Amino acid sequence: MPQHPNCHCKRLFIDAPVPSETGGATCDIRKFTEYLFSEKYSDNGKIRMFRMLGFDINGEYKLGLLNEYGQRISIEIDLTKNGRNIRLITGWMVRPKGLITCTTPLGG
Ligand SMILES: [Zn+2]
Structure with missing residues (x-):
């Protein structure tokens, strides 16, 4: 410190994140509708794998x-x-x- 000439940066220590207390998870539905189950990307085999497991776009x-x-x-x-x-x-x-x-x- 300082890390840059003429700057006003300050080091701020923060606690390590605790996912079980502050975490969350979301997944954009388009990951399924426009990617996994899209025929456009069927060459990667993911749509075939998901269907083989019994999953489809209509849950x-x-x-x-x-x-x-x-x-x-x-x-x-x-x-x-x-x-x-x-x-x-x-x-x-x-x-x-x-x-x-x-x-x-x-x-x-
Ligand atoms: Zn700085």
Whole structure:
């Protein structure tokens, strides 16, 4: 310090990020609609792989309760790890303009 001539930079120490406390995750739907499931990029084999796994652009879900808070849906997710299979039923809320947010990663 100083790092640059005639500057007023100050070093500011910050705590290391703690993803479990401050993290979040989003994924632009166009990663699926305009890339993974687009025939335009089918040469990379990703669309074939996803379809082989049973996924398609029109997801499978079950309608749940509809009330003043919104429309609930559930989505089944099959996971396999170390040769063991488990089916999770995840809960989601449909928001305006098609956004869905997870209300429970393990419901039912
Ligand atoms: Zn500077």
